[in-house]
Amino acid sequence: xxxxxxxxxxxxxxxxxxxxVCALPSFAETHSEYLFFPxxxxxxxxxxADDSHLDSDDYTYGLDLFAAVEYQNLLFLxxxxxxxxxxxxxxxxxxxxxGDNKVWLGRFHNPVGYWNTQFHHGGYMQTSITRPAIxxxxxxxxxxxxxxxxxxxxxxxxxxxxxxxxxxxxxxGPELSDELEPLDVLSPTSGSQDRxxxxxxYREPVVYGPTRYGLYINYTEIPAASRGLDEIxxxxxxxxxxxxxxxxxxxxSTFHVRNRLYQSxxxxxxxxxxxxxxxxxxxxxxxxxxxxxxxxxxxxxDAYLVQFPDYARERILGGVRLDxxxxxxxxxxxxxxxxxxxxxxxxxxxxxxxF
Amino acid sequence: MGCNVLIRVxxxxxxxLLGCLCLICTxxxxxxxxxxxxxxxxxxxxxxxxSHAEVRKIFLGVPVTKGQVxxxxxxxxxxxxxxxxxxxQVVFMSRREYERQLLSRVFRLGDPRPPEYDEIxxxxxxxxxxxxxxxxxxxxxxxSHAGLKSLGILWKSSNN
Numbered sequence: 001x002x003x004x005x006x007x008x009x010x011x012x013x014x015x016x017x018x019x020x021v022c023a024l025p026s027f028a029e030t031h032s033e034y035l036f037f038p039x040x041x042x043x044x045x046x047x048x049a050d051d052s053h054l055d056s057d058d059y060t061y062g063l064d065l066f067a068a069v070e071y072q073n074l075l076f077l078x079x080x081x082x083x084x085x086x087x088x089x090x091x092x093x094x095x096x097x098x099g100d101n102k103v104w105l106g107r108f109h110n111p112v113g114y115w116n117t118q119f120h121h122g123g124y125m126q127t128s129i130t131r132p133a134i135x136x137x138x139x140x141x142x143x144x145x146x147x148x149x150x151x152x153x154x155x156x157x158x159x160x161x162x163x164x165x166x167x168x169x170x171x172x173g174p175e176l177s178d179e180l181e182p183l184d185v186l187s188p189t190s191g192s193q194d195r196x197x198x199x200x201x202y203r204e205p206v207v208y209g210p211t212r213y214g215l216y217i218n219y220t221e222i223p224a225a226s227r228g229l230d231e232i233x234x235x236x237x238x239x240x241x242x243x244x245x246x247x248x249x250x251x252x253s254t255f256h257v258r259n260r261l262y263q264s265x266x267x268x269x270x271x272x273x274x275x276x277x278x279x280x281x282x283x284x285x286x287x288x289x290x291x292x293x294x295x296x297x298x299x300x301x302d303a304y305l306v307q308f309p310d311y312a313r314e315r316i317l318g319g320v321r322l323d324x325x326x327x328x329x330x331x332x333x334x335x336x337x338x339x340x341x342x343x344x345x346x347x348x349x350x351x352x353x354x355f
Numbered sequence: 356m357g358c359n360v361l362i363r364v365x366x367x368x369x370x371x372l373l374g375c376l377c378l379i380c381t382x383x384x385x386x387x388x389x390x391x392x393x394x395x396x397x398x399x400x401x402x403x404x405x406s407h408a409e410v411r412k413i414f415l416g417v418p419v420t421k422g423q424v425x426x427x428x429x430x431x432x433x434x435x436x437x438x439x440x441x442x443x444q445v446v447f448m449s450r451r452e453y454e455r456q457l458l459s460r461v462f463r464l465g466d467p468r469p470p471e472y473d474e475i476x477x478x479x480x481x482x483x484x485x486x487x488x489x490x491x492x493x494x495x496x497x498x499s500h501a502g503l504k505s506l507g508i509l510w511k512s513s514n515n
Contacts, residue, residue, distance in 0.1 A: 031467040035458075068465030072425075077465040095465070097418060102464065120462060154464075161408065206447070208415045210456060285451070354458075 030071045037064035037122040041129065041350035048344050053310055060084050064121045073097040077104075081121050086139055090121050090147065092185050101155030107185050110148045111167035111200040112218050113253040114240040124352040127249075127290050127321050129333045132276035133312035134255050134294065138180035141310040144236060144257070145173045145220050147182035148196050156207065163207030165214070169198040176224035176232065176307065194221035194231070202240075213241040227307060230262040234304070238275070252277040259304035270304055273297040274313075288321040306340065314338040319348075327354045391494040392440055394506040397483050402426075404507045405489075411446050413489065416457055416466040424487040428469035431478055431490045441491050444510045479503065 040061045045054055062083025069076045075095035081088055093106035109116050115135045119126040136142035150171025157164045173196030174180040183193045202214025215238065222232040240253035254275040261268045278292040296313040299305050305313070317335030324330065333348040394410060396402050401422055405413075413419045414428045432438050442453050457468045472478035475492075479500045482488050489506070497503055 033461050033465070033467050035462065066462060068461060068467070070465065070467055075465050093465075100417075117463060118459065122462060125458065125462060158408075158412075208412060208417060208456075209447075210452070210459075 030069060032067065032069045035066040035122070036355040037066070037124050037352065038062070038355075039064075039123045039350055039352045041348060043346055043348040046345050047342070049342050052342050052344075054342065054344070064090075064123070066120075066122065075102065075104075079121060088139075089185050093152070099155075100157065101153060104152040104154070105150070107147060107149040107183065108152050108169070108171075110145050110173075110196070110218065111152070111154070111169060111198050112144065112146075112216050112236065113200075113238060113255070114212070114214075114242050114251060115253065116146055117167070117200075118242075122354065123350065124327065124329060124354040127280050127288055127331075128278065128292065128317070128319055129331045129348045129350045130317070130335070132253075132278075132292065132294050133315060134274040134276060134296075135253075136311070138174060138182060141308055141312075142180065143305060143308045143311050144234075144255070145180060145182065145196060145218070145222075148173055148198065149183040149185065149188075149193075150196075156204070158207045161207060163204030163209075165202045165204065165212075167198070167200040169196065171196045171198075173220035174222060176222050176229075177226045180222070192223045192225070194223055196220040210244045211242060213239070213243075215239045224261075224307075228263065230264070232304065233260040233262070234258070247282040249280040249282075250278070251280075257304075259302075261303050268303050270302045272299045272302050272305060274299075286323050288323075289319070290321065291318045292316075309340045310342075312337045312339050329353070390512045391508050392437060392444075392491055392510040393494055393497055394489060394491055394509050395482065395497055395503050396489050396506055398502050398504040400487070400504075402489075402506060407445055407509070410489075410509065414441075414446055414469060416460045416468055418466065421487075427485055427488040429478055429481055429485075429488050429490040430469045430471040431475075431492055432471050432473050433475045433478065434493065434496075437491065437493055440510055445491075475500075 042057065042059050044057045048054055048056060060083065062081060065080045065082070067078050073096055075097060077091060077093045077095065079091040081090050089107065091108055093104045093108050095102050095104040109120060111117050113135060115131060123129070134144065135146065137146050148169050148171035150169065152167065152169045154167040155165065172183050172193045174182045175191050175193050181191055184190055196219065198216065198218040200214060200216040202212050204212050217237040218235070220234045222234060224232050234257065236255055236257040238254040238256055241250065243250045252275065254273065256271070256273050258269065258271045274296040276292060276294040278290060280288055280290040282288050294312065294315040299313050305311060315335055315337045317333055319331060319333035322330045329352045331350045331352065335346045337344055337346060394405065409419060413426050419426045439450065442448055442450055446453055448456065460466050461468055475496065478490055482490055483502050491509055497505060
């Protein structure tokens with residue numbers, strides 16, 4: 001794949017999107033939102049193996065651009081990430097509102113669990129610096145499809161003050177090359193992605209309130225010719241929770257992942273169970289403390305996970321977040337990580353903001 | 356003698372009556388005035404009452420349509436007390452939680468946030484000019500702005 005083309009094209013497309021959405025508000029009845037999420041961060045590692053892929057220190061910076069435009073019942077939603085490591089169109093969706101439901105076409109975030117459809121690429125929106133490894137983005141050693149391209153239908157029904165929500169996706173998933181590669185909206189015929197289906201159903205004890213619990217299932221066919229495999233058929237399913245009360249917030253999710261790896265006439269089936277649980281406590285208007293534990297069971301010699309040597313199979317972390325001024329946050333995070341290759345400690349610092 | 360007594364009694368009664376009136380007036384003045392927070396829209400709008408649940412939904416950025424008109428929430432921030440009362444009593448969230456919920460909704464679903472107004476004149480102007488627009492204000496604010504109507508009481512202060 002021509003990455004320089006992709007990067008140049010992404011930048012070009014970002015500019016086109018920006019110009020388009022800026023021009024749209026001239027129409028009456030058009031409502032738009034633009035959000036900018038800059039970040040600058042540093043991370044330091046200790047205990048790395050001699051042949052580790054990770055550097056002992058790393059610095060990152062970037063800007064996440066978000067635009068949403070609404071014209072009557074027509075919707076557009078776009079998100080582009082411009083960072084040191086990548087420039088990519090992350091979400092690019094056109095939608096129609098049908099009552100309390102929305103029908104989207106385009107590239108969107110896979111509705112698996114809670115984290116992936118809540119925080120997206122806006123670091124400011126999440127309390128911690130890192131995402132749980134099981135829902136890490138594809139280009140950050142994530143083992144599950146986080147972006148799909150196709151049809152997404154979602155909505156919430158209200159009953160007796162409670163909410164019942166759903167998301168259904170009929171889409172195209174990623175292929176497995178150097179990493180999971182979702183369909184490139186700039187060059188949709190360049191890959192060999194296959195179909196994906198996802199269903200997420202959740203309950204809100206108070207409709208449109210923050211507390212939510214639910215379950216999801218996702219099926220993806222992942223071509224993997226460059227890994228010497230014909231195809232991987234992956235089914236993941238799990239339950240999740242986001243609970244908020246007073247100063248407390250708890251976020252947790254489980255992931256049972258079954259992979260069928262097809263090679264010539266042979267099929268290898270492997271399962272693993274993963275999950276995370278994060279607790280956050282708001283100490284004051286400015287301070288928050290948080291801690292998270294992540295785990296993976298039955299991962300020994302897993303034929304699928306071995307394709308992701310940097311995936312953190314276990315992690316314990318703690319951190320603080322200081323919100324200063326208006327919509328600026330400084331975060332500090334310390335973690336102990338175990339991947340297939342490494343057992344290391346990590347110190348991260350990051351400034352996140354939103355404009 | 357009898358006449359003097361009668362005059363004294365009359366004066367005493369008058370003083371007592373005046374005293375009582377003074378006490379009543381002082382009592383009324385000392386009593387905190389009852390305030391009502393109202394849901395308001397343009398007097399020309401073809402809207403009647405809305406339930407608290409509907410108002411909450413609208414101000415959380417969820418699209419609601421009535422009579423083929425999309426209702427547009429306008430967040431009144433001209434009086435911090437009115438805003439706090441509205442968020443606590445109708446939306447059931449603190450200011451910080453409310454902002455986070457709106458941001459989350461924008462980022463997830465693309466639903467626009469309610470525009471926020473720091474000046475009452477701008478708020479009233481947009482209420483009058485934008486079809487389907489809704490806001491909230493104290494009853495005395497409504498009385499001083501022509502062209503608006505109340506769609507109902509959202510909250511009333513108690514006299515106790």
